[in-house]
Amino acid sequence: MKKAKSIDPKLIATALDYAKLVDYQDGAIVSRAIIDKEVGTVTLFAFDKGQKLSTHSAPFDALLQVVEGQGLVIIDKKEFSLQAPAAIIMPADIRHGVRAPDRFKMILTMIREK
Numbered sequence: 001m002k003k004a005k006s007i008d009p010k011l012i013a014t015a016l017d018y019a020k021l022v023d024y025q026d027g028a029i030v031s032r033a034i035i036d037k038e039v040g041t042v043t044l045f046a047f048d049k050g051q052k053l054s055t056h057s058a059p060f061d062a063l064l065q066v067v068e069g070q071g072l073v074i075i076d077k078k079e080f081s082l083q084a085p086a087a088i089i090m091p092a093d094i095r096h097g098v099r100a101p102d103r104f105k106m107i108l109t110m111i112r113e114k
Helices: none
Strands: 029-037 040-047 052-056 062-075 078-083 087-090 096-099 104-111
Touching: 078 087
Parallel strands: none
Antiparallel strands: 029 040, 040 104, 052 096, 062 078, 062 087, 062 096, 062 104
């Protein structure tokens, strides 16, 4: 049976402080789905220092927003050093990756076109 896509009910109609919704973990990337629907997702990530998401591409546009600290975003071999509260759009079908020179948190919003 396929998992139902949803919104975390504890977060509905609540003022959110993204940085407090996920904790750092030594040597890891921690993620928490805020919204997970067919039309798109909103996921919060906490990167420990030195962690990375390998370069890849996705078939959908995504908006990456730094909510705490500073991260390095690579889009089509170009590097962007982003510090909270900066954001960047990662276009569909273009290779991109994320690295954490130091601990940082980000929110990733992906919109799926039909």
